[in-house]
Ligand SMILES: [Zn+2]
């Protein structure tokens with residue numbers, strides 16, 4: 001019979017343990033679950049050092065065990081017998097697990113044994129199963145021991161550090177090969193590695209993990225993205241604001257963050273004087289929090305004075321940096337951070353205006369994706385599920401109906417491809433999300449448009465309608481770069497560090513063939529200084545450098561390729577005589593007359 005891949009993976013984990021025990025009889029076994037793409041097993045090798053060579057031996061032994069076509073047989077022992085048996089085998093970790101199960105009320109403990117063709121028992125592991133029937137059900141060519149890692153017993157840093165052996169396992173060799181290839185490809189595109197080699201950003205231990213520093217080139221990339229998105233949003237009537245990074249607890253009590261989101265926030269800053277005393281009047285010191293979201297700040301802009309229907313839709317935007325407390329183990333490059341910036345926008349809108357507001361934003365988002373060469377994305381229409389999740393969504397109100405209808409009308413009118421995702425809406429309203437896959441195949445939301453009809457009443461947000469009555473507007477949260485940082489990580493990985501010409505931090509590099517060409521290179525520079533791109537970002541002055549080091553041309557070209565420079569201009573003495581340059585772009589070379597260089601670059 002054919003078994004699910006998870007069963008095969010876990011069965012292989014038993015074979016790994018069997019191989020380890022035959023090669024290292026003193027090793028003690030801990031746990032060996034199946035995981036995405038494979039499995040692992042944790043061992044205590046008792047001071048024996050294990051390296052990549054040992055992994056090869058273990059892998060070879062496993063293949064050998066598969067060939068023996070051992071059977072997997074399940075059986076159970078009463079707790080007492082199970083513990084006695086495990087103690088006799090010195091399997092301390094298994095003893096502890098059996099006792100844990102007993103403490104939970106289990107009376108019997110499950111085991112699996114492997115049995116060779118001649119009927120001898122070759123291996124026993126305490127386990128609930130399930131397993132394949134025999135090792136012939138496993139494919140010896142579709143698994144691979146991957147790497148070693150350290151892991152604390154039970155994840156507890158006060159307990160022993162064990163050796164974890166990770167393995168990849170699939171149904172077929174083709175799937176394994178494809179996965180290995182994808183991981184190698186992912187490594188080449190990993191934004192953390194490219195971020196370092198291209199000098200885009202750095203994560204500095206002394207500053208703190210999850211708090212990226214943007215180096216000049218990464219900052220230029222970010223600034224160009226921000227300028228473009230500001231230009232486009234201002235063109236659509238958004239007004240730019242600045243708001244503080246911290247605020248009193250009162251604000252986040254009202255917004256509901258302290259009640260519902262406190263786990264994701266940093267601990268408060270208490271306002272005490274330098275002697276550590278509270279406020280002078282003897283009251284408890286005020287508490288301030290780093291903002292986890294920008295919305296409550298933007299509401300203060302709206303609330304600055306009474307608003308009339310004539311001002312609606314009222315559109316605000318800001319590059320607002322927010323701070324969220326993430327476990328250190330989950331932090332990763334620019335994707336999972338503790339401080340990140342959103343190009344956050346909020347629109348205070350009459351319900352009748354939602355169609356126009358969302359339609360404009362959606363078109364603008366799609367345009368930006370095009371300008372940035374992002375083609376591989378899906379638009380997800382995140383809907384409520386009143387039937388199965390009333391707890392989250394409550395009842396289907398008029399507001400829900402109106403906003404779902406408006407959003408669907410926009411999606412249909414624009415003729416964009418999208419899919420419905422029930423139960424993915426926020427508790428406060430439906431969303432349109434732009435979904436992408438990162439290089440590791442994981443799905444991420446890059447952009448989002450969300451209707452919210454629950455927050456306005458909490459802040460007393462109203463507008464004066466035509467008849468003089470106070471009405472509650474719908475609020476639309478939107479962020480084309482839900483996190484500027486994550487968006488950049490995606491851009492870096494998408495094309496392995498190659499950016500569209502207009503956004504590249506260094507667009508052009510002049511390379512001299514010999515020192516004799518330096519005077520002519522200066523002339524080329526003066527032409528480049530005049531180049532200003534107008535699309536899609538207006539007044540985008542050309543960013544270029546000159547590599548006039550006394551190095552070989554080959555070396556300079558290779559450096560330019562490492563730095564992913566879109567256009568390299570090669571100038572030698574012959575070019576100086578001919579008043580031309582050799583343009584090297586996208587792996588191809590062509591000659592362009594100096595007199596035509598400006599027009600040539602402006603057309604890129
Ligand atoms: Zn098992």
Ligand SMILES: [Zn+2]
Nearest residue numbers: 294295346477
């Ligand atoms: Zn918001």
